[in-house]
Amino acid sequence: xxxxxxxxxxxxxxxxxxxxxxxxxxxxxxxxxxxxxxxxxxxxxxxxxxxxxxxxxxxxxxxxxxxxxxxxxxxxxxxxxxxxxxxxxxxxxxxxxxxxxxxxxxxxxxxxxxxxxxxxxxxxxxxxxxxxxxxxxxxxxxxxxxxxxxxxxxxxxxxxxxxxxxxxxxxxxxxxxxxxxxxxxxxxxxxxxxxxxxxxxxxxxxxxxxxxxxxxxxxxxxxxxxxxxxxxxxxxxxxxxxxxxxxxxxxxxxxxxxxxxxxxxxxxxxxxxxxxxxxxxxxxxxxxxxxxxxxxxxxxxxxxxxxxxxxxxxxxxxxxxxxxxxxxxxxxxxxxxxxxxxxxxxxxxxxxxxxxxxxxxxxxxxxxxxxxxxxxxxxxxxxxxxxxxxxxxxxxxxxxxxxxxxxxxxxxxxxxxxxxxxxxxxxxxxxxxxxxxxxxxxxxxxxxxxxxxxxxxxxxxxxxxxxxxxxxxxxxxxxxxxxxxxxxxxxxxxxxxxxxxxxxxxxxxxxxxxxxxxxxxxxxxxxxxxxxxxxxxxxxxxxxxxxxxxxxxxxxxxxxxxxxxxxxxxxxxxxxxxxxxxxxxxxxxxxxxxxxxxxxxxxxxxxxxxxxxxxxxxxxxx
Amino acid sequence: xxxxxxxxxxxxxxxxxxxxxxxxxxxxxxxxxxxxxxxxxxxxxxxxxxxxxxxxxxxxxxxxxxxxxxxxxxxxxxxxxxxxxxxxxxxxxxxxxxxxxxxxxxxxxxxxxxxxxxxxxxxxxxxxxxxxxxxxxxxxxxxxxxxxxxxxxxxxxxxxxxxxxxxxxxxxxxxxxxxxxxxxxxxxxxxxxxxxxxxxxxxxxxxxxxxxxxxxxxxxxxxxxxxxxxxxxxxxxxxxxxxxxxxxxxxxxxxxxxxxxxxxxxxxxxxxxxxxxxxxxxxxxxxxxxxxxxxxxxxxxxxxxxxxxxxxxxxxxxxxxxxxxxxxxxxxxxxxxxxxxxxxxxxxxxxxxxxxxxxxxxxxxxxxxxxxxxxxx
Numbered sequence: 001x002x003x004x005x006x007x008x009x010x011x012x013x014x015x016x017x018x019x020x021x022x023x024x025x026x027x028x029x030x031x032x033x034x035x036x037x038x039x040x041x042x043x044x045x046x047x048x049x050x051x052x053x054x055x056x057x058x059x060x061x062x063x064x065x066x067x068x069x070x071x072x073x074x075x076x077x078x079x080x081x082x083x084x085x086x087x088x089x090x091x092x093x094x095x096x097x098x099x100x101x102x103x104x105x106x107x108x109x110x111x112x113x114x115x116x117x118x119x120x121x122x123x124x125x126x127x128x129x130x131x132x133x134x135x136x137x138x139x140x141x142x143x144x145x146x147x148x149x150x151x152x153x154x155x156x157x158x159x160x161x162x163x164x165x166x167x168x169x170x171x172x173x174x175x176x177x178x179x180x181x182x183x184x185x186x187x188x189x190x191x192x193x194x195x196x197x198x199x200x201x202x203x204x205x206x207x208x209x210x211x212x213x214x215x216x217x218x219x220x221x222x223x224x225x226x227x228x229x230x231x232x233x234x235x236x237x238x239x240x241x242x243x244x245x246x247x248x249x250x251x252x253x254x255x256x257x258x259x260x261x262x263x264x265x266x267x268x269x270x271x272x273x274x275x276x277x278x279x280x281x282x283x284x285x286x287x288x289x290x291x292x293x294x295x296x297x298x299x300x301x302x303x304x305x306x307x308x309x310x311x312x313x314x315x316x317x318x319x320x321x322x323x324x325x326x327x328x329x330x331x332x333x334x335x336x337x338x339x340x341x342x343x344x345x346x347x348x349x350x351x352x353x354x355x356x357x358x359x360x361x362x363x364x365x366x367x368x369x370x371x372x373x374x375x376x377x378x379x380x381x382x383x384x385x386x387x388x389x390x391x392x393x394x395x396x397x398x399x400x401x402x403x404x405x406x407x408x409x410x411x412x413x414x415x416x417x418x419x420x421x422x423x424x425x426x427x428x429x430x431x432x433x434x435x436x437x438x439x440x441x442x443x444x445x446x447x448x449x450x451x452x453x454x455x456x457x458x459x460x461x462x463x464x465x466x467x468x469x470x471x472x473x474x475x476x477x478x479x480x481x482x483x484x485x486x487x488x489x490x491x492x493x494x495x496x497x498x499x500x501x502x503x504x505x506x507x508x509x510x511x512x513x514x515x516x517x518x519x520x521x522x523x524x525x526x527x528x529x530x531x532x533x534x535x536x537x538x539x540x541x542x543x544x545x546x547x548x549x550x551x552x553x554x555x556x557x558x559x560x561x562x563x564x565x566x567x568x569x570x571x572x573x574x575x576x577x578x579x580x581x582x583x584x585x586x587x588x589x590x591x592x593x594x595x596x597x598x599x600x601x602x603x604x605x606x607x608x609x610x611x612x613x614x615x616x617x618x619x620x621x622x
Numbered sequence: 623x624x625x626x627x628x629x630x631x632x633x634x635x636x637x638x639x640x641x642x643x644x645x646x647x648x649x650x651x652x653x654x655x656x657x658x659x660x661x662x663x664x665x666x667x668x669x670x671x672x673x674x675x676x677x678x679x680x681x682x683x684x685x686x687x688x689x690x691x692x693x694x695x696x697x698x699x700x701x702x703x704x705x706x707x708x709x710x711x712x713x714x715x716x717x718x719x720x721x722x723x724x725x726x727x728x729x730x731x732x733x734x735x736x737x738x739x740x741x742x743x744x745x746x747x748x749x750x751x752x753x754x755x756x757x758x759x760x761x762x763x764x765x766x767x768x769x770x771x772x773x774x775x776x777x778x779x780x781x782x783x784x785x786x787x788x789x790x791x792x793x794x795x796x797x798x799x800x801x802x803x804x805x806x807x808x809x810x811x812x813x814x815x816x817x818x819x820x821x822x823x824x825x826x827x828x829x830x831x832x833x834x835x836x837x838x839x840x841x842x843x844x845x846x847x848x849x850x851x852x853x854x855x856x857x858x859x860x861x862x863x864x865x866x867x868x869x870x871x872x873x874x875x876x877x878x879x880x881x882x883x884x885x886x887x888x889x890x891x892x893x894x895x896x897x898x899x900x901x902x903x904x905x906x907x908x909x910x911x912x913x914x915x916x917x918x919x920x921x922x923x924x925x926x927x928x929x930x931x932x933x934x935x936x937x938x939x940x941x942x943x944x945x946x947x948x949x950x951x952x953x954x955x956x957x958x959x960x961x962x963x964x965x966x967x968x969x970x971x972x973x974x975x976x977x978x979x980x981x982x983x984x985x986x987x988x989x990x991x992x993x994x995x996x997x998x999x
Contacts, residue, residue, distance in 0.1 A: 033697040038678045041701055443678075445636075517715030520676050521773075523702045524709040525729030525780055535728070539719045 039444050042529045048438035048447045051431065055454045058497040062469035063307070063461060069472050070300030077297065092297035096305075105298060106305070109286035116200050116271075116282060117264035121257050123204035127356060128211025129253070134349050135212070136219040139339045141350040147216075150353065153360040154209035155605045156598045157558035157575070159269030161202045163594050164364035166273060167371045167587065169193045174277045176585030180367075180378035195280040202270050205360040207260040211253070218252035219245075237340075251320060258317040265310055266462020268561040269575075273582060284464045284561065291468055291565060300472065303465035311460045365598070372404075372592045389588040404592040413577035414596075420488050420573060421556035424495035428503040429549035431496065433541060436507025441516075455504035458497055467565035470494045486568045494562050499552040506551070510544035550608040558601045625687065625784055625816040626650040626673055632681035633668050633840075642668045644840045646682070650784075650818060650833075655810050657831035658820045661863065665840040666820045670786050673818065674709045675702035686784065708777030708785040708815075712792060714769045716761035722772050723757045729780040747779045750812070751805075767798040771805075778813060787819045791826060803829055824864050828852070836860050854990075858983035861904045867941055869977070870910070870951045872903040880949055881926040886976060889924075893992045900989070901981035909975035910953035912942065912961065913968045922996065925970035930961045944969055 039045050073081045073089045081091040096106045134140045135147050153161075169188045170179030181188045191197055222245065230240050268284040275285055283306050290299035342349050371377065372389050388395055392403040404410050435455055439448040458466055470493070474484035484490040514537070522536045538545075560575045567576040574597050581590035628648040634641045643665040650656045658666040671677040672684060675691065683693040686707070691700040702709075716725050726748065730740045748754040751771040761769055770790060777785060787806075791799045807830060810817055821827055827834050828848045836843040836851060836859075844856035855861035861869050872883040883903055891898050911923075919925045928951065932943035935958075942959055944951045944967070953969060961967055973996040978989035 030695055030697055034678075034694045034699065037697060038699050041699065515713070515715075516676075517711045517713050518717050520674075520702070521709070521711060521715040521776070522717070522728065523676070524674060524705075524707060525776065526703045526706075526732050527728075528703055531732060536717055540717070 039442075044438055044529070045442050045444050045447065047434060048442050048444070048451060051434055051438060052447065052450055052454065054431075055451070055497075055500065058493055059454055059457050059500065062466070062473045062497070063457065065473040066300045066303050066465070066469035068300070069296050070304050072297075074297045076294070089297075092301050096298050096301040104281075105286060105290070106283075106302060109281040109283045109302075110305070112196065112275075112280060113265065113282040113284075115196060116203060117261050119196070119200035120203035120207060120264055121260050123201070124208040124211050124260055125253065125257065127204070128208040128256070129215050131208070131353060131356060132212045132216035132219060134353055136216050137340055138342050138349065140342060140346060140353065142353075146353050146357070149357055149361065150212055151209045152602065153206050155602045156206075156361075156365075157269065157560065157594070157601065158202065158206040158267065159273055159560065160368065160594050160598050161206060161360075161364045162198070162270040162273040163578075163582065163591055164367045165198050165202060166193075167367050167377070167591065169198070174585075177587045178377055183376065183378040190278055194274050194278040198274050199270050199280070199282075202274070203260075203264055203267060205356075206270075207263060208356075208360070210259055210263075211256045214252050214256040214259075215249060218249055222248065254320045255317060258313055258320065262310060262313045262317075262462075265306060265313070266464050266561060268464050268564060269579075272564075272579070284462065287464055287468055288564065291471060296472060299468050303468045306465045307461045310462055310465075314460050365595070368591045368595050372588045372595065389592060404589045407589075409572070409577065410574075410593065410596075413572045413574050413593075416488070416571060417557060417573040417575075420491050420571070421495065421553055424492045425499065425549045425553035425556055427492070428496045428499040428552055429506075429545055431500065432503025432505075432507035432548045433510065433545055434507070435500075435504040436509070436511035437537070439504075439508050440511040441519075452504070452508070455500040457501075458499075459501035463498055463559065463561035464565065466498055467494060467562045470497075471565055485566070486571070488571045491563065491566050491571060491573075494566055495552075495556055495559075498559075498562055499556065502552060502555075503548050506544060506548040510541055510548075514540060546611065547608065550604070550611070554601055554604040554608065557604070558597055624649045625652045625654070626818070627685045628669070628673070628682065629684070630682040631669070631672060631679055631684060633665070633672060633677060634680045641665075641680075641840050643672070646840075646842055648835060648842065648845070650816060652816055653814060655807075655817045655830060655832045656819065657827040657834045658818065658837060659824060659827040659834050659864075660822065660837035660843075662822055663839075664837045666822075666837050667788055668840075669837070670709075670788055670818060670820045673784075674707055674786055675700060675705050676709075706780075706782055708780065708782035710770075710773045710777055710785070710787045710790045712789040714761075714766075714773040714790075714793075716769055716772055716776075718761055720760075721757065722753065722759050722761070722764070725761065725772055726775050726779055728776060733780070743779055744775075747775045750809075751775045751778075766793055766795075767802065770794065770802060774809070778809070778815075781813075782815065784816045784818065787817065789820055789822070791821070792823070799826075806830060824866070828864075836863065838863070854985065855904075855977060856985050858902065858904075858979050861977055861979070865906060867907050867952050867954065870905040870907065872905070872949075874900050874902055880947055882924045882971070885924045885926075886973075886978075889973070889996070890978065890989055890992060894988055898986070898989075899980045900978060900986065901983065902979045904977035904979065905951070905971055906975065906977075907941070907952045907954040909971050910944075910951065910969050911971065912944075912953060912955070912959065913970060914961070916968050919968050919970045923970040923972055924976070925968050928967060928969055930959070930963055930965045930967055933959055933961075933963060 070092055071088055071090070073083045073085050073087050073091070075085050077091070078085055081089050083089055096102055131146070131150055135143050135150075140146070166179065168180050169192055170176075171182055171188050171190065171193045172178075173190055173193065179188065179193070226244055226248070227240055230244050235243070266284055267282070268288065271280070271282040271285045272288070275281060281289070283302060287299055287302045287306065290296075290302060373386060374384050375386055375388075376384055386392070388403055390403045390405050393401070393406055395401045395403075432455075435451050439451050442448050461469070470490060471485065474481070474490050474493075477483045484493075518536055518540065519532050522532045527535065558575065560579065563573050563576045564579060567573060569580075572580070574593055578590045578593035578597065581593060626648070627650075628646050631643055631646040631648075632641060633643040646665075646669060648669070658669060660666045668677060672679060672692070673686075678699055679692050679694060681694060683695070684691050686705060689700070690696060690698055691705055692698065717728070720728070723744065727740055727744045730743060735743070745754065748757070751774060753768060753771045753775060756764060756768060756772070761772065764772065770793075773790070791802050794802060803826065806817070806819075809815070819827075819830060828851075831848055833845060834848055834851050835845045838859050844851060844860045846854075851860060851864055855864065858871070862871065872880055872886075874883055874887055882905075886903055887900055890900060913919050913925075916925070916927070926946050928944040928946035930942060931945045931950070932941075934941040934943070938956075940955045940957075940959055942953045942955060942961075944953060951969065973993040976989075976993055978986040978993070980986050
């Protein structure tokens with residue numbers, strides 16, 4: 001009894017002492033130690049740190065480097081700037097913006113870019129909304145078929161159409177084989193053959209699928225109860241379209257417009273093929289010329305300007321997306337699709353859609369194909385047809401004495417394309433999944449934010465500006481890194497960086513979708529980090545990894561702007577090979593190569609969709 | 623020996639946001655079926671995840687058995703894979719790429735248990751949970767209830783000392799939920815595991831738990847047996863959260879209209895003194911009786927006249943809505959009420975059925991004795 005009494009208070013007080021020690025918040029060193037222990041318990045954070053360093057080097061440093069070029073004296077410009085190499089200067093800024101040549105270097109290309117973009121957007125929106133409405137909301141014939149067929153232009157490289165256009169409309173301004181029109185005795189004027197009109201039309205047809213996809217999916221999700229409510233209140237069809245549907249569709253439409261603008265900004269191939277003969281420069285080609293004529297400083301200024309416009313565009317888009325959330329029109333059961341009856345307009349509507357298909361897919365591809373099997377343009381007599389350009393040998397030409405399929409250059413280029421683009425896509429797909437994993441899992445939130453932002457950065461920078469940045473950084477040896485220009489490594493690195501926005505997006509969303517639960521369940525039953533990776537995360541993410549590799553691969557195969565800056569003849573890929581053929585006026589060979597690329601891109605996209613059951617709209621923009 | 627101890631546990635998700643869990647002290651005894659009950663966002667799932675090691679503490683300490691598994695002052699954190707617990711997720715979180723058998727023996731394979739022993743264990747648990755026939759199937763081919771069993775089996779097979787369940791029944795339909803409740807109770811008895819169960823469903827907590835811990839806004843409100851929680855709620859929050867239809871609350875303001883409230887306050891202040899600090903009264907609907915007239919009210923009850931403003935049959939029982947002085951009171955009856963809507967009646971309660979709360983919402987313990995004695999008189 002006494003001992004019990006004696007022990008109890010002591011135990012009580014002992015407990016109190018322990019509590020008194022525990023309650024005051026532990027010293028910050030303790031907290032730091034604890035936090036480090038939690039953060040470093042798993043390799044996630046370490047991997048994330050390495051990834052962040054890698055991306056800083058692949059993405060941030062090149063961009064900073066080209067911006068620095070814009071304001072520091074470049075080698076060879078000491079006399080003109082009256083300053084030493086490397087010192088700060090405004091010479092390039094004033095040369096690009098205020099000097100007598102500024103109009104040629106910057107202002108005229110800027111005006112042209114804006115004009116082309118505005119025209120392309122206008123046409124794409126008109127055609128695209130009409131098509132989207134016909135496909136989604138009417139009883140037009142063959143809606144299902146058109147829904148896929150009219151997206152095809154986007155799967156093909158844009159300059160496929162530029163080459164088709166020149167094949168048809170080329171006039172005497174440029175040498176080489178004559179265009180079909182010319183051969184038929186009609187000489188197209190320059191304004192129709194080159195420059196603004198064809199560039200605008202081609203970009204419009206190429207990017208109309210954006211509008212069809214974005215506007216179409218918004219239309220499909222549109223809650224028809226909203227429409228019915230207006231109808232019940234006595235609104236006519238016109239009033240409903242103007243006052244209900246259109247205002248609600250505005251965000252989707254604006255989003256498509258911004259996307260097209262951003263794409264036009266970096267578009268190189270079309271302007272190069274169709275603008276060059278009449279000296280019609282856009283920003284991308286002006287940048288290319290500056291690099292070509294070794295005006296690195298001016299190139300830096302133009303690249304900076306393109307990035308700035310790109311960033312502003314994306315900010316506008318982000319703002320619009322936020323706005324769009326104000327009207328969420330996703331209806332539960334309301335989203336029934338009640339097609340409008342077109343009545344006697346059914347045939348004309350179908351004819352319109354077929355016309356758009358013919359103009360944007362049928363005619364260009366047919367033209368390109370025919371041009372590769374005909375000796376003389378636009379002569380449809382039987383004897384004029386030949387397979388020589390594909391599989392002939394000992395041809396009576398100065399160079400390219402074999403058909404394209406027998407040319408070792410083609411196979412070298414195809415091989416280069418496959419391994420360079422393939423390796424880069426595999427790397428970026430893997431890096432994307434790793435980024436996704438770290439972003440979703442690391443307990444160090446700032447690291448997640450940094451990774452997310454940095455991998456997104458290349459999205460703001462059109463490919464051509466990004467390539468210029470790589471050139472500026474890797475053209476000369478820097479520190480331990482030798483000059484990479486002319487190697488395939490620079491292409492691979494630039495491609496990886498360029499593809500990171502899509503790869504990391506795909507990775508993050510895949511990891512988000514997976515959620516924490518499956519991995520945590522494994523953790524609870526005793527699986528360490530490696531076991532979880534091997535047994536749970538990687539097997540489940542196999543599909544997304546495939547998508548993350550395939551989609552960049554396809555866009556890489558048809559990509560031009562990166563390669564045109566960074567590739568040299570020994571690292572030719574299919575796209576630059578075809579550009580070289582265009583430059584040498586081997587029209588048939590160039591067209592054949594483009595057809596090959598188009599076929600790979602098209603069937604690749606289809607295969608990727610089949611394989612991963614993804615929708616094209618998701619891969620949009622890649 | 624307690625299975626789990628949380629001492630002054632805190633969790634915050636960054637400065638600025640309110641603590642998800644604050645100053646939580648919790649002792650879970652060995653073999654207990656402990657239920658963490660509370661509305662969504664009350665910190666119950668966070669608490670469970672902290673025990674599992676899927677979240678780390680922002681302050682305090684957690685011990686499992688003898689072992690400190692998480693402590694800031696000791697700079698110690700044991701990862702979930704080393705805590706030897708089981709956790710069943712709300713979403714089940716079965717691995718979609720593995721068959722049911724591989725899902726179940728995952729933990730055993732990690733522990734490199736020999737094949738024969740592994741198969742024997744898996745078969746035993748699968749049989750106990752009646753999922754043996756799905757061995758070769760994939761999770762997507764199973765219904766919600768079957769997936770639930772697999773999620774349980776996968777954890778039980780490694781024989782964890784503690785089994786944590788995060789709202790495991792909330793995705794099941796009513797009938798399956800009832801079956802699984804019985805199943806869980808059986809497992810608790812059969813495997814002798816300590817179970818910590820998170821739910822926002824009071825009936826689940828009442829029917830399953832040996833101890834309930836009610837949480838709100840990151841703090842522990844009351845811990846006790848299901849009967850304790852229902853019959854002697856420690857504060858207004860517990861009283862109002864547990865019980866359906868919810869408890870009737872009579873605020874004791876200066877301009878109180880209701881006669882019951884005034885009667886009770888007069889009764890209590892006479893016995894407890896004028897500074898009794900009575901803030902509100904609670905009346906469980908099933909303790910309220912309805913009488914046709916004042917004469918039928920038994921002596922010693924608190925009573926008030928009211929108009930029947932609604933009768934809602936709920937199948938086997940009835941909820942009666944009574945209005946007096948603009949205030950609505952709900953009573954439940956197990957027999958069809960004889961009154962009709964519009965009738966004037968008297969409702970009354972025994973003093974012992976009253977819950978008295980102070981002005982800051984705590985249970986006024988002193989009042990309980992006084993009211994209990996009133997019943998004896």
